[in-house]
Amino acid sequence: MLDSRWGRAGSVTGRRAKHGTGVPLCAVMSSSELPPAGHVQVDSRPALSSTDGNQNITEVDALDIRQTLDPALQYKMNHERRGVALVFNHERFFWKLKLPDRRGTFADRSNLERSLTDLGFEVRLFDDLRAGDVEQKLTEACKDDHSNADCFVCVFLSHGKDDHIYAFDEAIQIEAITDMFKGDRCPSLAGKPKIFIIQACRGDKHDDAILVHDAIDSRDESSVNETEVDAAGIYTLPAGADFLMCYSVAQGYYSHRDTLNGSWYIQDLCETLRKHGSSLEFTELLTVVNRKVSYRRVDRCRDISAIGKKQIPCFASMLTKKLYFYPKSK
Incomplete structure (x- = not known):
């Protein structure tokens, strides 16, 4: 029996998402209206080339502070294996949903497979699964024995709306997914990091560009930035420790994807993982990703109103310790 939050008729997800009502306003267009290759679509993928445009971003070199930290302040990451990483990739959708194909999502899929494998994860890839099949794969992972694993990762590449993700x-409902991996239902992951990465739209608004001074910000400029961050509140938080929710965009806003090279967020996340994944504390790494994505802007799009728009990712950490992905000994 499926949880009521899995979108069956009369369920909590009965915002009639599966009949088109409540469908995210994310650039819904017919196949004949799709932009030419290379254009940016709403909820599109980031390009691997030109991650920062012309911006000169100085990344803080990772300091090896592992030897100075109390081991009790860090998650134990020297188990026999790194753990399982599930990647649910959705390019096409049931026609009644009236959702556009997510061209370029396979670039994200490949990017994630490579980056997560390099970190030592056992990556399991799934394409265009129905909601019932998604639940089955999650249930199988929940029932797995993770005793000899460091952590668990689950990624969704899809369209989304507020606290829902589309199969x-x-x-x-995202909470229905995270609930499956709480300590009472998946005891072998209790006390271990559980990382969920959501690449999807989270609303129907674009983020406008503003002028920011790197040196000394005025009080007005600072308040503008803080207001944007406050408005980016996470709609759904799992009630439990050791969860980390990573979103490609703030609540209520569009996420962008390049039709050739993938979503901005996944592109910059994977690039940063390759450079600093084994040395930088993970929430610090996510902050670097936030900064890299924030420097991007839409240059080409069929939707003229999207030109010049920006994007800022966000994450909500319920981690209780520092998280480092130390290299695994061969």
Whole structure:
């Protein structure tokens, strides 16, 4: 029996998402209206080339502070294996949902497979699954024995709306997914990091560009920035420790994807993982990713109103310790 939050008729997800009502306003267009290759679509992928445009971003070199930290302040990451990473990739959707194909999502899929494998994860890839099949794969992972694993990762590449993510045929409540990996249902992951990465739209607004001074910000400029961050509140938080929720965009806003090279967020996340994944504390790494994505802007798009718009990712950490992905000994 499926959890009521998995979008069945009469369920909590009965915002009639699967019949088109409540469908995110994310650039819904017919196949004949799709932009030419290389254009940026709403909820599109980031390009691997030109991650920072012309911006000269100085990344803080990772300091090896592992030897100075109390081991009790760090998650134990020297188990026999790194753990499982599930990647649910959705390019096409049931026609009644009236959702556009997510061209370029396979670039994200490949990027994540490479980056997560390099970190030592056992990567399991799934494409265009129905909601029931998504639940089955999650249930199998929940029932796995993770005793000899460091952590767990789950990634969704899809369209989204507020606290829901779309499978092929209907929307799934994100909380229904995270609940499956709480300590009472997955005891072998209790006390271990559980990382969820959501690449999807989270609303129907674009983020306008503002002028920011790197040196000394005025009080007015600072308040503008803080207001944007406050408005980026996470709609759904899992009630439990050791969860880390990573979102490609702030609550209520569009996420952008390049039709050739993938979403901005996944592109910059994977690039930063390759450079600093084994040395930088993970929430610090996510902050670097936030900065890199924030320097991007839409240059080409069929939707003229999207030109010049920006994007800022966000994450909500319920981690209780520092998280380092130390290299695994061969």
